[in-house]
Amino acid sequence: MSTASSIDLDAIQGIVREKASLPGALLPILHAIQGRTGWVPEEAVPLIADALNLSRAEVQGVLDFYHDFRREPPGRHIVQICRAESCQAMGAQALETHVKSSLAVDFHQTTADGSISLEPVYCLGNCACSPAIRIDDEVFGRVDSNRFDTLVDRLRAEEVSA
Amino acid sequence: MSLRIFVPIDSSALSVGAESVAQAILAEAERLGVAIELVRNGSRGLFWLEPLVEVETPAGRISYGPVKPSDVPDLFASGFLNGRPHRLGHGLTEHIPYFAGQERLTFSRVGIGDPLCLEAYRANGGFGGLERALALSPAELVQEVTDSGLRGRGGAAFPTGVKWRTVLEAEAPHKYVVCNADEGDSGTFSDRMLMEGDPFCLIEGMTIAALAVGATQGYIYSRSEYPHAFRTLQCAIAKARDAGLLGPDVLGSGHAFELEVRMGAGAYICGEETSMLESLEGKRGLVRFKPPLPAISGLFGMPTVINNVMSLASVPIILSKGASFYRDYGVGRSHGTLPFQLAGNIRHGGLVEKAFGLTLGELLYDYGGGSASGRPIRAVQVGGPLGAYVPESRFDVPLDYEAFSQMGAMIGHGGIVAFDDRVDMARMARYAMEFCVIESCGKCTPCRIGSQRGVEVIDRIIANQERAKNLALLDSLCDTMIKGSLCAMGGMAPYPVLSAVKHFPEDFGIGQSARAA
Numbered sequence: 036m037s038t039a040s041s042i043d044l045d046a047i048q049g050i051v052r053e054k055a056s057l058p059g060a061l062l063p064i065l066h067a068i069q070g071r072t073g074w075v076p077e078e079a080v081p082l083i084a085d086a087l088n089l090s091r092a093e094v095q096g097v098l099d100f101y102h103d104f105r106r107e108p109p110g111r112h113i114v115q116i117c118r119a120e121s122c123q124a125m126g127a128q129a130l131e132t133h134v135k136s137s138l139a140v141d142f143h144q145t146t147a148d149g150s151i152s153l154e155p156v157y158c159l160g161n162c163a164c165s166p167a168i169r170i171d172d173e174v175f176g177r178v179d180s181n182r183f184d185t186l187v188d189r190l191r192a193e194e195v196s197a
Numbered sequence: 198m199s200l201r202i203f204v205p206i207d208s209s210a211l212s213v214g215a216e217s218v219a220q221a222i223l224a225e226a227e228r229l230g231v232a233i234e235l236v237r238n239g240s241r242g243l244f245w246l247e248p249l250v251e252v253e254t255p256a257g258r259i260s261y262g263p264v265k266p267s268d269v270p271d272l273f274a275s276g277f278l279n280g281r282p283h284r285l286g287h288g289l290t291e292h293i294p295y296f297a298g299q300e301r302l303t304f305s306r307v308g309i310g311d312p313l314c315l316e317a318y319r320a321n322g323g324f325g326g327l328e329r330a331l332a333l334s335p336a337e338l339v340q341e342v343t344d345s346g347l348r349g350r351g352g353a354a355f356p357t358g359v360k361w362r363t364v365l366e367a368e369a370p371h372k373y374v375v376c377n378a379d380e381g382d383s384g385t386f387s388d389r390m391l392m393e394g395d396p397f398c399l400i401e402g403m404t405i406a407a408l409a410v411g412a413t414q415g416y417i418y419s420r421s422e423y424p425h426a427f428r429t430l431q432c433a434i435a436k437a438r439d440a441g442l443l444g445p446d447v448l449g450s451g452h453a454f455e456l457e458v459r460m461g462a463g464a465y466i467c468g469e470e471t472s473m474l475e476s477l478e479g480k481r482g483l484v485r486f487k488p489p490l491p492a493i494s495g496l497f498g499m500p501t502v503i504n505n506v507m508s509l510a511s512v513p514i515i516l517s518k519g520a521s522f523y524r525d526y527g528v529g530r531s532h533g534t535l536p537f538q539l540a541g542n543i544r545h546g547g548l549v550e551k552a553f554g555l556t557l558g559e560l561l562y563d564y565g566g567g568s569a570s571g572r573p574i575r576a577v578q579v580g581g582p583l584g585a586y587v588p589e590s591r592f593d594v595p596l597d598y599e600a601f602s603q604m605g606a607m608i609g610h611g612g613i614v615a616f617d618d619r620v621d622m623a624r625m626a627r628y629a630m631e632f633c634v635i636e637s638c639g640k641c642t643p644c645r646i647g648s649q650r651g652v653e654v655i656d657r658i659i660a661n662q663e664r665a666k667n668l669a670l671l672d673s674l675c676d677t678m679i680k681g682s683l684c685a686m687g688g689m690a691p692y693p694v695l696s697a698v699k700h701f702p703e704d705f706g707i708g709q710s711a712r713a714a
């Protein structure tokens with residue numbers, strides 16, 4: 036998909052430069068890059084390492100440690116399904132099964148049309164309205180199979196009209 | 198004056214449609230040509246009624262919910278602007294039994310007004326604690342918090358004043374206050390509600406902590422699963438700085454305190470305090486060996502107060518009303534109130550702030566209204582994914598730190614997740630181990646490898662392969678994890694597992710007689 040040439044290295048360099056002087060700058064930098072690009076490209080690692088005086092292995096290690104950081108371009112939308120206890124108590128497992136079969140993907144995969152990446156999440160703090168899911172930066176509660184389908188249909192309709 | 202209508206911007210309320218309800222109300226008011234003022238408040242915490250719309254009347258605020266956008270024209274037509282009855286109506290919000298029975302100290306302002314309005318914050322008692330704090334010496338401040346009996350609300354229940362004293366007495370060029378807003382436990386959302394619904398309260402609490410210990414820089418470490426809370430905090434910090442509440446000269450006192458919110462990156466272990474410090478320093482969230490305590494050598498090696506959101510947000514009221522006011526709530530050595538969170542299979546899910554000492558049964562049935570499914574509640578997990586499962590026979594135990602630890606359970610951050618009689622406790626035990634596999638920081642073997650073995654052993658028990666042998670293996674594996682893990686991740690993940698086996702042996706294929714002992 037995304038090649039080195041399509042990655043905006045100037046923008047990444049700009050982010051690194053802007054944030055390098057923060058105490059403990061690495062996470063803010065990685066978040067900012069991912070916020071802009073959707074993932075953290077390999078090419079960013081040496082730039083960050085240089086600016087923060089770290090080895091590439093250290094930067095790589097941090098990228099690998101945290102579940103949030105993506106090393107490959109994701110789909111146009113991220114859908115997270117809560118797998119934690121409160122949502123399980125309200126049928127999250129059945130929802131998860133439905134979601135995987137209706138999108139025809141497993142966790143950590145992207146739909147064939149490139150529109151949705153599916154991820155597990157462990158609590159969205161929406162446990163009084165379980166089961167919960169998140170689509171990009173929006174959280175949804177009391178989600179059953181029907182509501183999920185409606186939300187995904189809407190997402191895809193928005194993509195078509197956009 | 199135009200009529201005031203309240204529709205929450207709390208992310209749980211938004212998750213069930215509060216935004217479209219707000220839009221529908223604005224549209225209908227415009228269509229009818231009535232002047233209204235729409236206030237976006239935090240949530241009252243009665244989540245089964247969200248989206249909960251409130252209307253201000255001379256008698257008080259009247260509530261309606263759960264409201265769908267399609268209900269809005271009907272609400273207008275039946276006169277809800279004057280608080281008239283409606284099939285979705287609940288009368289005065291503050292008379293709803295769920296709300297009226299609570300003792301809201303830490304949550305006194307949440308759900309009342311616009312969370313980002315400093316005037317509203319001040320008008321509702323905000324900054325009373327900080328103003329008093331500025332008149333006290335650091336030692337007096339620490340004493341006040343010690344006398345209040347406040348214990349850490351993040352899980353370990355360590356006395357907050359004692360922690361602060363250690364930091365106060367440490368000599369160092371800089372000190373830090375770190376707020377643990379990682380709130381990773383399933384079934385918990387009180388930190389989120391407060392950050393979204395009353396962020397200035399947290400800022401005030403952190404500023405008081407900074408004055409008490411002599412810190413000049415604070416960080417709030419908020420999880421990435423809470424994007425709304427993050428934005429609310431950023432906005433609140435900017436407003437507080439503009440108003441001179443943060444910055445080089447807090448309220449003209451000559452004390453400097455800067456505050457920044459940082460975002461986690463999806464690692465549950467970063468809620469553990471030393472892992473969080475590593476993460477704030479820009480490293481992998483590997484748990485540190487203790488000692489040194491963070492209070493002596495914490496962030497960037499400097500003395501650091503690290504407290505949960507609820508601990509810090511309880512400080513303003515302790516200061517403004519005095520230590521004994523707070524201390525007089527509760528039982529035994531569990532002083533004050535705890536914002537309990539009712540979740541899972543429960544009819545009335547939400548936030549219930551009560552003094553310690555009520556029973557689990559009172560919370561589950563009197564407040565929670567029993568299960569959402571209408572079936573019997575069979576098991577309850579208290580205190581997050583590392584907390585024990587409690588069977589119905591123990592629902593009479595009072596919510597008190599000591600009483601819970603005596604039965605091998607913990608109150609933790611106050612999350613309560615109910616399961617009805619369709620739950621398979623062997624599956625829940627397996628999940629507890631699986632969660633530990635996924636979230637272990639990997640530093641020590643009992644946790645990293647033990648949890649992996651745990652999943653395999655439980656799989657064999659479920660598949661009825663050499664059940665007796667594997668149950669014995671599970672026991673000894675849990676024992677190794679409890680005794681040999683560096684932190685409570687590996688050290689407590691066995692609790693939900695062992696409690697599930699103990700209280701629900703039939704789910705593990707254990708005959709009544711075989712495991713009577």
Ligand SMILES: Cc1cc2nc3c(=O)[nH]c(=O)nc-3n(C[C@H](O)[C@H](O)[C@H](O)COP(=O)(O)O)c2cc1C
Pocket residue numbers: 348349350351352353354355357377378379380381382465466467468469470471503504505506508509684685686
């Ligand atoms: C695995 C693990 C996860 C934790 N997660 C949290 C958390 O999400 N929030 C929190 O406040 N404390 C959490 N803690 C407890 C913290 O280590 C620490 O005790 C707490 O931040 C101290 O603040 P307090 O004294 O105000 O509770 C966790 C501990 C462990 C072992």
Ligand code: SF4
Pocket residue numbers: 466484636637638639640641642644645682683684685686687688
């Ligand atoms: S018990 Fe687990 S999470 Fe804690 S230090 Fe050891 S490996 Fe890390």
Ligand code: FES
Pocket residue numbers: 117118119120121122123157158159160161162165166167383384385
């Ligand atoms: S457990 Fe799913 S939102 Fe908390």
